[in-house]
Amino acid sequence: MRRICPESLFGILFLAICLTLATPVYGQGAKGYAIVIGLSDYPLYPQDRQIHFGKNDAIEFAKYLKTAPGGTFDTTLLVNSEATRSGILTAIKSVGKVASNNDLVYIFFAGHGAVDDSGQAYFMPYDADSKFPEGLGIRMDELLGDVAKNISSNVVFFIDACHAGAALQPGARGDENVVPKLTEEWTRAFKFKGDNLLSMGFFAASSNEVSWEDSVAEHGLFSEYLLEGIKGAADTNPMDGRITAQELFRYIELHVQAESKRRFKSQNPLRSPIWVGDFPLALYPPNLKSRAETLSGHVKGNHPDVAANQAELAQAHTEQRLETIRRERPLLRQFIREMPKGADLETHSSGSISPELWIDWAVKDGLCVDSKTSTLLPPSATNRSGRPVCAEGTVAAESAYNDVRLYQSMVDAFSMRKWRLSGESAYDHFNNTFAKFSGASRSLGRILAEMSKRAVSQHEIYQEILVTPSIPVAMLRYLNSNSVLSDNPSIEELARVHKLLKENGLVEGMAEAIEKVNEAESERDTILRCKSSTPDPACSVKQRYQYQVLRSSITSQVYPQMVMAFEVASVDPRFIGIGVAQPEGTYHSIHDFQPQMRMFGYLHTMYPLVRIGISAGQLSDAYSDLSDSSHIRDAIEIGKASRISHGTSLQYEQNPEELLRFLKERKVPIVIMLTSDDLLLDVKGEDHPFRWYLERGVLLALSTSDEGVLGTNLTQEFARAVESYGLSYGELKTLARNSLTVSFLAGESLWATPYQAITVKDCEGDIPGAPNPSISCAQFLSKSDKAKLQWQLESQLLKFEASF
Known part of the structure; x- marks a missing residue:
């Protein structure tokens, strides 16, 4: 239900803490004092504008303050008829007489706020009249000034603000001006306290929102999560037994926002413009020390106005969830499976298909399988019903469906499962699998469709796939008949052969490679129904290609692949770079590593915009x-x-x-x-x-x-x-972000530096992933494929983290 604050802004005013300064604010013997005010029944307010649980909020908060984690405060509790104008102002003066500048004062207020016709803001005590706030209401600047004048201690306000009544009364002034007014009065009222003291505050809602009450918990929504958070739940980032102002605000903000949207209408907590997020509000074992011990030595500094938002708190809760399930493998896998992961880079097309699917495709294509080696082979013929007729020593692949031993042997042959039983090294077994399933139709379109499906199931949004379009026959014939390239070519040789290749089939080869990708994407989109009214979710995965160079061959065969790769990547934006395939430990990969790097280096000078990724x-x-290895450095x-x-x-x-x-x-x-x-x-x-x-x-x-x-x-x-x-979860999140940041996607990155999640200037002030970026940020995103996907990932991460 709604917490009624007619013409209001202030529900729960909880003065919590302030902080530190040039010399330590809290020395030995520092004490805590609190004035806790809660109102649920106003005699001069109509029934439909009553606050129902303000008294509960105050009693519960006062009870907490008397505990060791809460600070064992000397607490003055004023509820309902005790919370008159006179009672509140008297309590302020009384605390001011005993609290020193080393001490800490909390003032908690759960009640109505109001504005008069001139826009002046008031706190409304028990005896105040809703129709005449100027009477017994306590003006905002009067209260702040009274606190500042009488209490020479550190103070922090927590205010539950709603707009309720004023916005509903015809012709009445709403409370749009209350927050600016509060900021103005806050600054003026406390400025004269000097550099040694500081005050800050928490606000339950923005100026145009209702502050809701939870009839189940019998607390204001803001108070509910304030109490829950300060009692321990907000100790999230890091989990160190020390709840800071920033941790508590993040906790309150996230939960109030989420719960209000789910059950009522949006409510967005705010904090004061004067803010010290690292100030400790509660301490728990094993870090429970005296407040004086903990807070002494806290020095004055330039405390940045840290943007407190629900995303930061949500990440802290997600981190906490990971820590809880870290050693429970099923829960850990489920957590990570649901986590948005960005991109899968440097992934090989044919190696991405599962052995079971290769078997299904072999059956569909009517292939045979060697029953000893599990190698797929074409049939020698087909019978009248179209079934394969297999040569001696082979059987129809479909036989595997009813032959458990054959099926299992094929799965083992097409993958690394049980490789130790193969009699081969892992290295050899892996490399031999490709020849065994290569007899199946390796339609690139079919492979791309399957890769998309697997990607979307893993919460990926982007793939960079290594593909090798065929080298044109004309080029191969020319090179085979002309010994034009030595094993260790000079730059002059590379330039000369580059020119010869352009003159002997390179253009035709480029057209062939591009057409192959056109056909593959068309087939992929057909399989996934991407242009239909019911597209497969996998259609949302963006796929780009690295032209794959096979390096385990002689130089005169590797170099033409490189030339073709750079040419295609320079004209077709879907080919976003060059990649390398085949093991690095083969003879030619090791022996010719330096010459191959020089080939890449030469072609980079000819095609400087083409990105190069090397397995090194x-x-x-x-x-x-x-x-004597220096492959990583040499590759760069x-x-x-x-x-x-x-x-x-x-x-x-x-x-x-x-x-x-x-x-x-x-x-x-x-x-x-x-x-x-x-x-x-x-x-x-x-x-x-x-x-x-x-x-x-x-x-x-x-x-x-x-x-x-x-x-x-x-x-x-x-x-x-x-x-x-x-x-940690933060490190996993960085890995996910990095996958897009280091991708070869076109356009500028969303991040000003790849090492920090700080947005570029155009998006400064925006929450990455938010649904409505600023105009400058939206314009920036529209010009960058990379930044658009980075923003999409951030949006997914926000939703994932909000679930915790």
Whole structure:
């Protein structure tokens, strides 16, 4: 129900605390005093304008103040007939006689507020007349001035404000001017107290809103969460047994906003313009100390006017939820699954499909399977009913549906499941899976549709997918018949061959690659019904491509792929960059690493706007000789990579600490694939450099790499990070944000710096993700694909956090 405050602004006035200064405000022997006022029955107010639970609010608050966490305050409680004008002003003078400037004073008021015809604001005591506030009402500036004059202590006000009656009375002045008036009077009334004392306040609602009452809890909505928060629930960020003003305000704000919207109409708590958010309001074991001990040494400084908003409080509650379920794996997975994760970067198209789906597609396409190796093969013929006729040693793939042993062996062959039973190393088993399912139709459109579905189920909004459109036959024929490129080419050779490739099939190859993506996207959209009236939710996932260069070949075969990749990416905006595929530990990937980096470096000078992502440091001493490794640095300095994936062999790089500083200074991110590094390189836990990167401030994002073959998804990657490295929710949120920040999407980032969630100037003052950005911010977002998706992620994060 509505807390009635006719012509009002002030319900609960709870003077809580103020703070500190040049010399410590609170020395030894500091005391707490409180004046707690609550009114539920006004004799000169009509029944339909009564406050019902103001007395309850005051009694409960006074009771709390007498506890140790509440400060063991010397409390004066005034309720109903005791809370007259004379009673309130007398209490102020009485407290002023005993409270010193080392002490702390709370004044709590739950009652009506009013404005007169001139817009002057009043607190309404028990004996005040709703029709004549000038009579026995206590003028706002009078109360503040009286407190300032009589109480030379630190004070904080908590005010439950509503607009109720004035806005409903025909021709009456509303309370639009009360908040500005309050700010003006507040500043004037306390300014003369000097630099040694400060006062601040909490307000239950903005000037044009009702302050609601909860008939179930029998408290004002604001008071309900004020009491709940200060009794311990607001101890969230950090959870240290110390509830600060900022923590308490965030708690009240979030819950009052959420509950009022759900049950009544919007109510938005405010705080005073004078504010010190880190001031402790309550202390709990094991940090329960005397207030004097805790507050002494609190020095004067430039206390920023920290924007207190529900998003910050919601994040604190979400952090608290993660801490609660950290060791309960099912709940942790559920939490992370529902968490918005932004993007999956550097993910391989064919490696993303699950083995079960490859089997389904093989059956649909009428393929056969080698019963010993589980390799998919085309049928030798089809019978009259259209069923496959399979060669000796092979059976129809559909046989797997009724043959449990065959089905399980195919799943094992197409993935890393039970790889230890294969007789192969993990590295070899992984690489061999692709040849076994490659006989299935690898329609890119079908793959993109499935990737979209998996992404939306994981609460992803963007994917950067590595694809390799075919190299034109004319180019390959030309290169095979002409030994035009040495194994270690010079820049002059690269330039000459670049020119020759343009003259021998490159243009045709570009058209072919672009058309292949056109067809794939059309097929994807058809499968997902994206242009119908009932589109699949997966249609909302944005997909872009990295032209994938296969590096485990001789130089004369790798370089044409690079040239084609840069050409296509320079003309088709869907190709947002270049990527690298195939293991780094193969002969050509290791032996030709430097020449390949020089190829990238040369082409970067020719196509400077094309972004380059290189898988580097994807090595471990289990599979490679790492005695002289500098692949990560070389990929950046020589290959001009603006993003590195894996980076697993950091500790084997020359001077790794200096490299970490280099990565941070250059703002080069590392995309980490924890499951891939574990299964394929046998690097995990503390052997993995993840924590090293994290603690040195290097930009990090998580990726699945080949989620189908590896049997993972982005939820599992985030969960592995939590379980292996004890990440907080704030760190998970940063990883999600980073995934879009370090993406190759076009446009400026929403963040002024990639290392902090501080918006660019155009969006300064906006809450990221809010439904109605300012005009300047909306214009900025309209010009940037990256910023638009970042804003979308922030919106999703706000909703996710609000659920806690």
